Amino acid sequence: MELTLWTYEGPPHVGAIRVAASxxxxxxxxxxxxxxxxADLLFTMIEREGRRPPVTWTTxxxxxxxxxxxxxxxxxxxxxxxxxxxxxLLVAESCTxxxxxxxxxxxxxxxxxxxxxxxxxxxxxxxxxxxxxxxTFYQLVRGLLAGQVPKPGEERAPRAxxxxxxxxxxxxxxxxxxxxxxxxxxxxxxxxxxxxxxxVAPLDATPRxxxxxxxADANINLAPEVSDLTCEWLRRHFKQPTISTxxxxxxxxxxxxxxxxxxxxLDIDPDAVGESRLPWYSRxxxxxxxxxxxxxxxxxxxxxxxxxxMARDEMGFEVVGLGTYSRERARxxxxxASEYGLEALITxxxxxxxxxxxxxxxxxxxxxxxERHIAKRLGIPCAVISTPAHVQxxxxxxxxxxxxxxxxxxxxxxxxxxxxxxxxxLLTMFRDDFEFNDDAVPSHLGGEGGGAQQPDKVTPMIPAExxxxxxxxxxxxxxxxxxxxxxxxxxxNTEHFAQEQGLSVIDVETLYEAKAHFSR
Amino acid sequence: MNQVIARADADSMPSVTTERGxxxxxxxxxxxxxxxxxxxxxxxxxxxxxxxxxxLQSAAGVMIFAEPRxxxxxxxxxxLAGMADCHEELDRVVSELLERRPDIRRxxxxxxxxxxxIKLDLANAAARxxxxxxxxxxxxxxxxxxxxxxxxxxxxxxxxSMVPDLPAAPEESQRLMVVxxxxxxxxxxxxxxxxxxxxxxxxxxxxxxxxxxxxxxxxTRVLLAQPYVxxxxxxxxxxxxxxxxxxxxxxxxxxxAWFQAAAxxxxxxxxxxxxxxxxPIARAQKSLAKTRESLQGRTLHFLPDSQLELxxxxxxxxxxxMSLIEVATPFxxxxxxxxxxxxxxxxxxxxxxxxxxxxxxxxRASRPxxxxxxxxxxxxxxxxxxxxxxxxxxxxxPIQGFDQVADLAGLFARPLTRERxxxxxxxx
Numbered sequence: 001m002e003l004t005l006w007t008y009e010g011p012p013h014v015g016a017i018r019v020a021a022s023x024x025x026x027x028x029x030x031x032x033x034x035x036x037x038x039a040d041l042l043f044t045m046i047e048r049e050g051r052r053p054p055v056t057w058t059t060x061x062x063x064x065x066x067x068x069x070x071x072x073x074x075x076x077x078x079x080x081x082x083x084x085x086x087x088x089l090l091v092a093e094s095c096t097x098x099x100x101x102x103x104x105x106x107x108x109x110x111x112x113x114x115x116x117x118x119x120x121x122x123x124x125x126x127x128x129x130x131x132x133x134x135x136t137f138y139q140l141v142r143g144l145l146a147g148q149v150p151k152p153g154e155e156r157a158p159r160a161x162x163x164x165x166x167x168x169x170x171x172x173x174x175x176x177x178x179x180x181x182x183x184x185x186x187x188x189x190x191x192x193x194x195x196x197x198x199x200v201a202p203l204d205a206t207p208r209x210x211x212x213x214x215x216a217d218a219n220i221n222l223a224p225e226v227s228d229l230t231c232e233w234l235r236r237h238f239k240q241p242t243i244s245t246x247x248x249x250x251x252x253x254x255x256x257x258x259x260x261x262x263x264x265x266l267d268i269d270p271d272a273v274g275e276s277r278l279p280w281y282s283r284x285x286x287x288x289x290x291x292x293x294x295x296x297x298x299x300x301x302x303x304x305x306x307x308x309x310m311a312r313d314e315m316g317f318e319v320v321g322l323g324t325y326s327r328e329r330a331r332x333x334x335x336x337a338s339e340y341g342l343e344a345l346i347t348x349x350x351x352x353x354x355x356x357x358x359x360x361x362x363x364x365x366x367x368x369x370x371e372r373h374i375a376k377r378l379g380i381p382c383a384v385i386s387t388p389a390h391v392q393x394x395x396x397x398x399x400x401x402x403x404x405x406x407x408x409x410x411x412x413x414x415x416x417x418x419x420x421x422x423x424x425x426l427l428t429m430f431r432d433d434f435e436f437n438d439d440a441v442p443s444h445l446g447g448e449g450g451g452a453q454q455p456d457k458v459t460p461m462i463p464a465e466x467x468x469x470x471x472x473x474x475x476x477x478x479x480x481x482x483x484x485x486x487x488x489x490x491x492x493n494t495e496h497f498a499q500e501q502g503l504s505v506i507d508v509e510t511l512y513e514a515k516a517h518f519s520r
Numbered sequence: 521m522n523q524v525i526a527r528a529d530a531d532s533m534p535s536v537t538t539e540r541g542x543x544x545x546x547x548x549x550x551x552x553x554x555x556x557x558x559x560x561x562x563x564x565x566x567x568x569x570x571x572x573x574x575x576l577q578s579a580a581g582v583m584i585f586a587e588p589r590x591x592x593x594x595x596x597x598x599x600l601a602g603m604a605d606c607h608e609e610l611d612r613v614v615s616e617l618l619e620r621r622p623d624i625r626r627x628x629x630x631x632x633x634x635x636x637x638i639k640l641d642l643a644n645a646a647a648r649x650x651x652x653x654x655x656x657x658x659x660x661x662x663x664x665x666x667x668x669x670x671x672x673x674x675x676x677x678x679x680x681s682m683v684p685d686l687p688a689a690p691e692e693s694q695r696l697m698v699v700x701x702x703x704x705x706x707x708x709x710x711x712x713x714x715x716x717x718x719x720x721x722x723x724x725x726x727x728x729x730x731x732x733x734x735x736x737x738x739x740t741r742v743l744l745a746q747p748y749v750x751x752x753x754x755x756x757x758x759x760x761x762x763x764x765x766x767x768x769x770x771x772x773x774x775x776x777a778w779f780q781a782a783a784x785x786x787x788x789x790x791x792x793x794x795x796x797x798x799x800p801i802a803r804a805q806k807s808l809a810k811t812r813e814s815l816q817g818r819t820l821h822f823l824p825d826s827q828l829e830l831x832x833x834x835x836x837x838x839x840x841x842m843s844l845i846e847v848a849t850p851f852x853x854x855x856x857x858x859x860x861x862x863x864x865x866x867x868x869x870x871x872x873x874x875x876x877x878x879x880x881x882x883x884r885a886s887r888p889x890x891x892x893x894x895x896x897x898x899x900x901x902x903x904x905x906x907x908x909x910x911x912x913x914x915x916x917x918p919i920q921g922f923d924q925v926a927d928l929a930g931l932f933a934r935p936l937t938r939e940r941x942x943x944x945x946x947x948x
Contacts, residue, residue: 001567001593001594001595001596001599001604001606001609001610001612001613002593002594002596003591003592003593003594003613003616003617004570004573004591004592004593004594005588005591006573006577007570007573007574007577007592009570010570010571010574010578011569011570011571011574013571014574033547033633033665033666033667034543034545034547034666034667034670035545035546035547035548035549035550035575035633035665035666035670036547036571036575036633036666037542037543037544037545037896038546038547038550038575038578038579038896039578039896040544040896040897041578041579041894041895041896042578044895044896044897044898044899044900045895045896045898045899048899049899049900050899050900050902050903051900051903052896052897052900056542056877057542057543058542059542059543059544059666060667061666061667061668062636062665062667062668065637065667076542079877083877094571095569095570095571095633095634096569096571096633096634096637096666096667099600099634099637099638100637124569124570124571125569125595125596125597125600126596126597128570
């Protein structure tokens with residue numbers, strides 16, 4: 001039993017719905033109690049979908065238990081087949097469905113349905129949403145392509161000379177982070193390299209499209225949380241190589257281009273493919289103030305890894321915390337964190353993340369919807385870089401994260417919440433200016449973090465430890481003169497310093513001693 | 521699977537059709553979202569699965585609360601396989617929780633679909649934990665599971681679980697108990713109105729503090745602010761209370777009749793109530809007049825959701841001039857709805873229960889001007905060119921009483937006003 005306040009991922013059957021809702025001509029029957037249908041609103045409200053996810057629920061109640069739930073499954077399956085006439089019918093259970101052991105998969109096989117059935121085991125009590133999406137996609141692809149698997153030892157026929165090289169884009173789903181625009185951007189990039197996109201899946205694919213997956217020369221593993229397993233299966237059975245670099249960031253996009261060229265044996269100049277404004281924007285003198293900004297990153301595995309590299313190498317930030325809720329990616333994130341001299345935070349406990357942010361007092365948080373709330377409370381600027389995300393992170397505008405346009409979007413997204421360079425200086429110099437002071441919200445910040453919620457006005461989550469040092473009135477007053485966006489860090493550093501020095505009271509001198517001690 | 525239930529007094533009452541099939545409704549756990557704001561020192565611990573936790577954070581944008589007063593103890597495979605003793609685990613989780621939140625005065629253990637299917641006895645657990653934590657706080661259990669409860673019924677179960685703790689009222693004293701969560705501002709308005717009618721012994725249940733338990737006894741007159749409290753009412757009646765039959769305080773007529781019904785118990789005539797409340801009534805009439813214009817003559821379809829459908833339909837028809845195509849409700853309590861059914865009359869067709877696909881087919885066929893529905897369905901209907909009002913807003917907004925009448929009508933008028941105002945693209 002595990003105590004949970006907020007959860008980064010939903011249950012695995014929500015992952016199955018994401019795959020079904022991403023596709024066309026697929027229908028999912030879920031054996032689940034009344035109430036589990038809340039999942040529909042994730043799609044229709046958060047992503048503003050204009051159609052209900054293609055899911056029919058049995059919605060059993062207590063009075064159905066023990067007698068008629070199995071019949072309900074069969075009736076629901078038959079009704080869904082008749083009404084929606086899907087090319088493929090997926091069958092799964094939610095957590096409660098799993099407990100009553102009706103085995104809807106087996107019932108579906110015996111129900112004489114007009115559509116082919118693919119049952120999916122959800123393991124609701126050990127797994128989570130991304131696993132559910134991955135498993136559903138894998139079972140769907142495997143189920144549809146099982147008949148086409150070449151015999152062992154059979155080699156792939158080489159591509160005909162008159163045929164353009166082609167790839168599949170695997171992994172993008174509904175409720176993924178900016179998948180809609182990333183597909184457009186990556187397709188544009190590939191087409192500019194003369195590479196044809198054969199199938200995109202699950203997003204907007206039909207089961208018939210999935211049957212054409214083996215025709216491509218390679219698979220691009222665009223959302224490893226969802227498509228890793230499928231790409232690996234296709235590699236093993238269809239000898240389709242996997243292009244595994246995710247083009248998130250300038251360096252990663254260049255690596256991606258190089259990997260595409262290498263994998264497909266293209267004869268083009270990698271430097272001639274596409275252009276990003278990020279390198280110049282980052283080198284331009286205005287960006288100097290970004291140097292060494294302390295950044296905390298927490299996201300799904302793919303976005304956390306990419307953000308860390310971008311933050312350090314492409315924006316000139318200092319990564320002070322790195323973590324993920326994707327346990328499947330824990331090894332990669334740990335490895336990168338240790339390269340950055342950090343210990344990775346691998347957890348799905350929201351409070352552990354909040355503790356880490358409170359402790360580190362970063363100047364920018366890059367995270368999910370959860371970290372946005374944490375940062376807001378602590379008055380720290382924040383940008384959302386990963387799911388779980390809320391309705392405002394499914395923007396109307398074209399806003400990809402991948403490819404070169406993605407780097408432009410990310411540069412803007414990460415810089416906008418910060419105080420601009422000269423504004424920062426002015427705030428520091430004229431701190432008692434009656435119109436331009438700590439309590440005035442910087443013009444560009446709006447409601448998003450910053451002056452509106454000052455860190456030292458927020459009641460800390462963690463109570464002061466016994467034996468904590470006290471602040472002399474003069475030191476407290478001096479502390480107030482430090483701009484609010486670094487005051488939290490200054491307070492914490494000074495307290496650590498005082499504790500290390502065995503001081504019981506912090507005076508003005510201690511404040512400056514600490515500043516010297518921690519200066520970089 | 522439709523069946524029309526024949527009734528003896530079929531002439532003056534709405535016809536009721538029962539429907540069975542797919543139900544697109546929240547489970548009772550959703551009630552926690554408003555209950556934990558109302559009862560400010562209570563904590564709701566759901567014993568369930570990741571689905572329960574996910575529902576609670578998805579159903580409403582409530583993540584503004586950094587550390588909300590609800591949480592989920594997620595059952596894992598070890599608990600289900602019997603490798604861990606669920607009761608020991610629960611004790612551990614509760615101790616952990618109370619250590620973190622020493623301010624909590626009442627803990628609700630909330631049953632879920634999984635906990636009920638594995639027959640985890642939370643009432644027993646609550647009694648045992650009460651022994652462990654003695655006088656520090658009260659611990660009780662109720663079910664918010666989807667197999668037992670639909671949406672607002674979670675509140676009913678929560679309140680019913682508190683009834684045994686209510687102190688006994690002295691025999692001779694007559695007190696009014698208003699049952700069902702309402703906004704603080706409405707409670708204050710209602711208290712003022714009751715005072716104007718000379719009724720000062722008024723309790724609201726639930727109260728803002730868990731310790732503030734209203735007394736109950738033969739002198740208690742129960743007046744319902746919300747229609748979904750069937751089990752709570754039964755429990756209160758067993759403790760000797762008397763139910764005041766009334767419509768619900770939605771709209772001017774509903775609110776007036778509600779006060780009149782209560783006041784009658786204190787010997788006040790309907791006319792004297794109307795006179796005493798003349799000022800707020802006149803104000804409500806004035807403010808409603810404007811909004812009414814956008815609603816007059818428009819057609820309306822209720823999909824089943826909150827159990828507020830009948831009183832809302834009555835208000836929108838009688839006071840806003842809308843015409844009712846269908847009024848569906850997840851569950852119909854004939855006793856608690858007696859007054860509303862009479863007011864709706866035989867012209868109205870009511871559907872109890874749900875078969876989602878056929879209900880949507882009827883909506884598509886009749887194309888009402890406005891459909892009241894759950895959040896999962898609203899945007900898809902909008903995309904088909906149909907205006908909707910998502911019903912959870914009716915639970916989260918102060919809508920009862922005279923001074924909220926225009927706000928209530930406004931919730932329904934806004935989608936229609938927006939349709940007229942927007943000069944962008946096309947809705948159909």
